[in-house]
């Protein structure tokens with residue numbers, strides 16, 4: 001092209017410049033969101049927002065720095081997606097509990113395979129209400145009590161494994177040890193499967209769960225979705241979760257379903273049986289129910305095959321990473337705080353002696369509860385969780401437009417020195433009966449809060465408490481030359497140690 005006869009600009013260059021300008025306008029428009037609302041936050045990098053910081057420092061440190069610099073209500077961009085980070089307890093209470101009807105759903109920041117939309121955590125509106133009310137009875141205290149013998153069997157193997165590891169005097173890797181235990185518990189309490197991943201570190205359940213939880217989260221597919229959130233629906237064909245592991249779990253769940261249907265007389269007490277019982281044959285393959293807008297039509301039906309599958313898989317993945325991390329950090333905190341470990345051992349031997357931990361006794365151990373709570377405060381397994389504003393609204397004077405992703409950065413909340421003096425210090429006394437009443441419940445949220453909190457909380461605590469009691473009865477956790485103090489945390493959404501956690505187990 002001849003511009004005023006002065007120079008010749010090739011068409012391809014003109015097109016390139018136009019595309020770059022349009023893209024720049026797109027990102028500048030997207031990233032002007034909080035400026036117009038008057039909400040403080042860091043100047044975003046075009047297209048990337050705070051993702052470079054997260055890549056360099058990790059989510060924990062990035063969130064903490066943001067809170068320190070901008071306060072308890074910060075506007076950030078994950079790529080081009082605006083997120084409001086809130087660590088103000090009164091605002092959190094309004095969002096999670098008081099004004100729940102305006103914040104019922106989770107934002108679909110990353111749209112994955114359509115099949116997973118039926119998982120409780122990702123479902124929206126009436127569909128979520130239907131799933132939550134159908135699945136909640138499976139997690140009642142009565143059902144958990146019934147699951148105790150299944151957990152006890154896995155605990156026996158954990159102790160056996162620990163004994164083998166203690167024999168050579170070398171350090172043992174705790175994430176692997178507790179990861180395998182957690183997987184055995186999920187397989188038996190969830191699917192009635194007797195998987196012995198503790199004896200087989202390459203067990204396909206553990207390998208695939210690890211793969212599914214770490215897959216592609218820093219890959220180009222995720223980056224593209226964060227940069228162009230308006231075009232996500234066109235990217236659904238490109239999955240985020242590792243497809244081979246998803247297929248593995250689908251097939252495993254399907255074969256359990258088939259077996260249960262062909263052998264209906266067996267009296268199973270696991271989660272999948274409870275889901276099957278909530279399943280009505282006539283609806284089993286009608287996926288369009290998922291879009292039915294009316295709660296009354298949900299009342300008339302049970303769970304579809306798709307819903308049973310998606311939720312079984314999600315429970316397995318949600319439970320694996322979180323519960324094994326809690327146990328890993330519990331063992332670490334006990335190893336570096338021997339006086340706490342001694343006090344816990346005294347409580348256990350006074351209340352239980354050498355008898356097996358079960359549902360009715362572990363929940364009575366007061367000091368154990370304090371130790372578990374303090375571990376969850378310093379190392380919350382889920383670094384963040386979020387909600388979506390369903391209407392234009394205002395909370396504590398902050399304007400929140402419809403569609404905004406409202407994120408609670410749990411780690412930053414738990415590290416706020418105003419609520420938790422000397423926040424890095426491991427001090428279970430913060431949760432003693434005298435001190436507990438002084439804690440604002442919206443400053444301690446390892447399992448979230450309100451009607452959409454963690455449905456598996458009771459199962460996670462039962463399993464973690466039984467495991468730690470069994471381990472403390474049989475071993476002393478000790479640091480070793482290769483124990484990293486403090487541990488280096490993974491940069492992602494789950495709080496876990498990078499490259500494992502090495503401790504010495506001394507058999508008692």
Ligand code: HEM
Pocket residue numbers: 120121122132314315316318319320322323326380381382384385386445446447448449450451452453454455456457459460
């Ligand atoms: C220490 C272990 C665990 C921790 C720290 C944890 C943490 C969380 C958190 C923070 C949330 C979000 C809550 C909210 O938005 O208010 C959540 C949701 C959820 N968790 Fe857990 N979790 C754990 C174990 C489990 C287990 C064992 C299961 C299932 C067997 C499970 C299943 C779920 C599900 C299905 C949701 C979504 C609930 C909904 O949207 O209605 N979690 N969890």
